[in-house]
Amino acid sequence: MNVTVNALLRDDLRDFAGYKSARSESLEGSAWLNANESAWANPSDADATLRRYPDPQPRALRSRLAALYDVEPAQLLVGRGSDEAIDLLVRAFCAPGQGAIAIAPPVFGMYAVSARLHGARIVDVPLVDGEQGLCVDLQALGDAALASGASLVFLCTPGNPSGEALPLIEIASLAVRLRGKALVVVDEAYAEYSDVPSATALFPAHENIAVLRTLSKAHALAAARVGCVLGAPELIDALRRCQAPYPMPRPVTEAALKALTPQVLASTAAHVAETRGWRERLAAGLRSLPQVLQVYPSAGNFLLARFVDADAAFAQLLEAGVVVRDMRAMPQLGDALRVSVGTPDECRRVLAALDADAVGVAA
Numbered sequence: 001m002n003v004t005v006n007a008l009l010r011d012d013l014r015d016f017a018g019y020k021s022a023r024s025e026s027l028e029g030s031a032w033l034n035a036n037e038s039a040w041a042n043p044s045d046a047d048a049t050l051r052r053y054p055d056p057q058p059r060a061l062r063s064r065l066a067a068l069y070d071v072e073p074a075q076l077l078v079g080r081g082s083d084e085a086i087d088l089l090v091r092a093f094c095a096p097g098q099g100a101i102a103i104a105p106p107v108f109g110m111y112a113v114s115a116r117l118h119g120a121r122i123v124d125v126p127l128v129d130g131e132q133g134l135c136v137d138l139q140a141l142g143d144a145a146l147a148s149g150a151s152l153v154f155l156c157t158p159g160n161p162s163g164e165a166l167p168l169i170e171i172a173s174l175a176v177r178l179r180g181k182a183l184v185v186v187d188e189a190y191a192e193y194s195d196v197p198s199a200t201a202l203f204p205a206h207e208n209i210a211v212l213r214t215l216s217k218a219h220a221l222a223a224a225r226v227g228c229v230l231g232a233p234e235l236i237d238a239l240r241r242c243q244a245p246y247p248m249p250r251p252v253t254e255a256a257l258k259a260l261t262p263q264v265l266a267s268t269a270a271h272v273a274e275t276r277g278w279r280e281r282l283a284a285g286l287r288s289l290p291q292v293l294q295v296y297p298s299a300g301n302f303l304l305a306r307f308v309d310a311d312a313a314f315a316q317l318l319e320a321g322v323v324v325r326d327m328r329a330m331p332q333l334g335d336a337l338r339v340s341v342g343t344p345d346e347c348r349r350v351l352a353a354l355d356a357d358a359v360g361v362a363a
Helices: 003-008 059-069 081-093 110-118 138-148 168-178 233-240 250-259 262-287 310-319 344-354 356-362
Strands: 076-079 100-103 121-124 128-130 133-135 152-156 183-187 209-214 227-230 292-295 302-307 336-340
Touching (some): 003 233, 059 076, 059 227, 081 110, 081 209, 081 233, 100 138, 110 121, 121 138, 227 233, 250 262, 262 302, 302 310, 310 336, 310 344
Parallel strands (some): 183 209
Antiparallel strands (some): 209 227, 302 336
16 A cells, blocks of 8 residues: 555545546457547548557557666556646645645746646745755755645756756655655656656655656657656556546657667767756856856756846847747746757857857857
């Protein structure tokens, strides 16, 4: 029995079976007449495969993702990006109009969006801006979760937009404090760019940890929308019952399988290594600019920087055709921009747009 899932899952979902689609059953046959599909393929469908509903949880994809993330297939639910996983977690562990989540802003906005749309309270424990950068106060976050009765605590590591990578020992300590009280959700969307091991390593000792992963970033499949939640089998089963019937379109599954072959994974690893190298070069170039007040250390594929005049810097970049993320509406970031680490040429364009003399720094 999973103590935390058993304690926190909504009462009305404990016996909830969810929707059983025509592809939920393991049936064999040669004439498929159980899903009210068209008897004829669409003329535009050259392979005549799209008239059939897809497998809700494609076995081959789950197996390959499980191998990639070093978990068992029973510990993995695949879906439409990690955004869907966030929404499923809020729906499963916060009754409509009730419950609470705890977050450490400024952070990825979908945690709060999903909670707000569901009517759950949002408990904010702001990041601390200090010598080490913008950092989560995990002690304060745990205190707030316990005091508020939050059933979900979202951690983003590497943090977006902070860039902070949380040590596993600190995540484990928080999970111990919150066992049976809250699920610790570790969003590892940018994990491939970090030196910190995945929090999946904590699964054997901590049943109240869930991990989010995505193929949108390092694997360059943002348009395909493939993500997954990893955790205890009891958690995965509960979330699957809350998921829509057919979350994985067949073309998306096929694209993901192609991206997870050994040859493509080797190419991905090379691109990640190049991005990490240019992250440091771009950071050095930005720090050399007089209009840059601060560049935060980052374990992701982006840099958060504060400017003397962020509005002017944003306009300079835009005039040069370079679009960066304006962070000034986020708490504590009234003078900040977030810059993704692009190709070497794109990194040079960023520096050239801000200061022509700084191009040599990243050459």
